[in-house]
Amino acid sequence: MTRTTPFNLRKWLRGRKGQQAIIIVLFMAVPLALLLTFTYFPFAEMFKFSFYKMKYVGEREFIGLKNYIDVFKRDDCFQALWLSVYYMCGAVVQLALALYLAAILSFKVKGGNFFKGCMFFPYLINGIAIGFIFKFFYTRGFVFDTVLQWFGFELENLPYWLKDTSINNVSLVxxxxxxYFGNNMVLFIGAMMSVDNELYEAAMLDGANKWQQFKYIMLPSIKTIVMLNLIMSITGSLSAFEPPFVIMSGGANGTATYFVKMHEIAHTSQKVGLASAMAIILLLIIFAATVLQKLFFKYVFKDGEDEDVNAAKRREKKLAREKARLKRRG
Amino acid sequence: MSIVQKIKHYAWIVIQYFSLIFFSFVALLPIVSCVITAFKTEEEYQTTNVMTMPENWFNFDNFIEAFQKADMGRAFINSTIILIFVVAGSVMIGSMLAYVLNRFKFPGNGLIRSLFLFATLLPGIAMQVSTYQLMYRLHLINSLLGYIVLSMGTDVIAIYIFIQFFENISTSLDESAYIDGASYMTIFFKILFPLLKPAVVTVMILKGVGTYNEYYNASLYLSSPELKTVALSLYTFVGPLGSKYNLICAGVIISLIPALIVFLLFQKQIYSGLTSGAVKG
Known part of the structure; x- marks a missing residue:
């Protein structure tokens, strides 16, 4: 018969398990407290607010789902979501442009680092400065109009870039x-550079041209990060906020996106309940979009996940095939 | 090379450089036009085209006036205080949490990871409705402390960068130190933390630039004049000064200088930091 020793707290604390427990609790207390206080508690509160008619101070009244119904009924709330289509189109242009420039820069070009720096720098500018820069840039007869005039456009034929409602959302996008295009470009270059250089050299020796190198070596290796960026920019488009907020001083002239509208409803009209319902609805949409995209990603690009393991093999196979093809042609 | 190939080769080179020059021009044009205007006197600004070069490239009057009008001295002090605490806090919190999550198996480890991951999905601006109430009740509105705590509490990217980094440090290091009698505290602070240096630099730069440029939370929680950050101080130019672009541009350029310096000094780290932060998925 074995005698079980009674549990000795002090001994346990001094032992390995106890030491681990202490360090776990000690190191996690602050970050967890901050996360719960500033992310999950407000989230729960916001969920609760969405069922009330309330302002920041004063009486609250429980009104059930009325806020949610209002979001769909009012023509200024849900309608604003249509503006994100502009931002989605912008995102596609942005990614294509980033991909193209990254492909150029990943080959040896003179002054590559300088060009990369120029195109990346806008990403580091603070939002309010961007607001002023573009208010100035688009003002009638100022920077943009002047440059277009250099290229032979007549000022009379140019629209008011920020006032004209048929073009101002495009200007903002x-x-x-x-x-952001420079930022995407840097990410793509990073992924492209992770490809083994020998592959390119081998391909070049075998007479593959730049386009073939791009298509068979580069593109497969960056598919994952391109998809990832596409997903993030679609989600980002739904919550577009900064351009109308800082350039149009809060979304004048029909440029108010969903978030800008929500900010206005929350802080100017102080309809806290309605704004909360808007936030929850958008979160549900973003969440659904993310899940759908993940599923899409999983089934359409089945091999996307195990990129690192198989990509190299596939690339080599394709390369071999390509080599064989070139040889046949002589 | 055949002639056709040669033509193709040179055409491609031309296209390459044309694209690079064109898009660099597009990227720089809005900023450069601002620089040009910032050096113009009031009279020049009124009478010449915006893209005409200023007569005197050493006319710093606008910069001085903008700096004083927007009280940017005060703003730089505030931004520096905020930066120091937020960056130091994020590095400590992020590395300690990453250490625990990466090195120890305990019930709830997975749950906590997903809690932090899910938090990235919640857009911060959407939550301000209730965060504002919370800050109000905690008496943290118009207090640097409140803003600092809020900025630290909503940071997740630092944690991912550190976790990734820990995955590449062998656990045998901890193990042998533990056998030699070091406590976990010593292992973390004396052995592992120094090894984290590249990740610390990355987090410091990314978090630093992000904090310096943040304006939305700052505009909600630091609205009293003596608490304004550099980005916020630019709001001085909204209103009566709103059409004096020679002054505004000078203010904008001043606010860009710290970001530019950091960029020129740490280009490589910024690029690699962004790349490592983005692959987490």
């Missing part, structure tokens, strides 16, 4: 592309 352009600023967002301007800010």
């Amino acid at each position: 352009a600023t967002s592309v301007w800010k």
Whole structure:
């Protein structure tokens, strides 16, 4: 018969398990407290608010689902979500542009680092400065108009870039592309550079041209990060906020996106309940979009996940095939 | 090379450089035009085209006036205080949490990871409705401390960068130190933390630039004039000064200088930091 020793707390604490427990609790207390206080508690509160008619201070009244119904009924709330289509189109342009420039820069070019730096720098500018820069840039007869005149456009034929409601959302999306394309480009270059250089050399020796190198070596290796960026920019488009907020001083002239509208409802009209319902609805949409995209990603690009393991093999196979083809042609 | 190939080769080179020059021009044009205007006197600004070069490239009057009008001296002090605490806090919190999550198996480890991951999905601006109430009740509105704590509490990317880094440090290091009698505290601070240096630099730069540029939370929680950050101080130019672009541009350029310096000094780290932060998925 074995005698079980009574549990000795002090001994346990001094032992390995106890030491681990102490360090776990000690190191996690602050981050967890911050996460719960500033992310999950407000999240829960917001969920609760969405069922009330309330302002920041004063009486609250429980009104059930009325806020949610209002979001769909009012023509200024849900309608604003249509503007994100502009931002999605912008995101596609932005990624294509980033991919193209990254492909150029990943080959040896003179002054590559300088060009990369120029195109990346806008990403580091603070939002309010961007607001002023583009208010100035788009003002009638100022920077943009002047440059277009250099290229032979007549000022009379140019629209008011920020006032004209048929073009102003495009102008705003352009600023967002301007800010972020360099960032996407840097990410793509990073992925492209992770490809073994020998592959390119081998391909070059075998007479593969630049386009073939791009298509068979580069593209497969960056598919994952391109998809990832596409997903993130679609989610980002739904919550577009900065361009109309800073350039149009809060979304004048029909440029108010969903988030800008929500900010206005929450802070100017102080309809906290309605704004909360808007936030929850958008979260549900973003969540659904993310899940759908993940599923899409999984089934359409089945091999996307195990990229690192198999990509090299596939690339080599394709390369071999390509080599054989070139040889046949002589 | 055949002639056709040669033509193709040179055409490609031309296209390459044309694209690079064109898009660099597009990226720089809005900033350069701002620089040009910032050096112009009031009279020049009124009478010449915006893209005409200023007569005197050493006319710093606008910069001085903008700096004083927007009280940017105060703003730089505030931004520096915020930066120091937020960056130091994020590095400590992030590395300690990453250490625990990466090195120890315990019930709830997976759950905590997913809690942090899910938090990235919640857009911060959407939550301000209730965060504002919370900050109000905690008496943290218009207090640097409140803003600092909020900025630290909503940071997740640092944690991922550190976790990734820990995965590449062998556990045999901890193991042998433990056998030699070091406590976990010593292992973390004396052995592992120094090895984290590259990750620390990455987090410091990314978090630093992010914090310096943050304006939305700052505009909600630091609205009193003596608490303004550099980005916020630019709001001075909204209103009556709103059409004096020679002054505004000078203010904008001043606010860009720290970011530019950091960029020129740490280009490589910024690029690699962004890349490592983005692959987490």
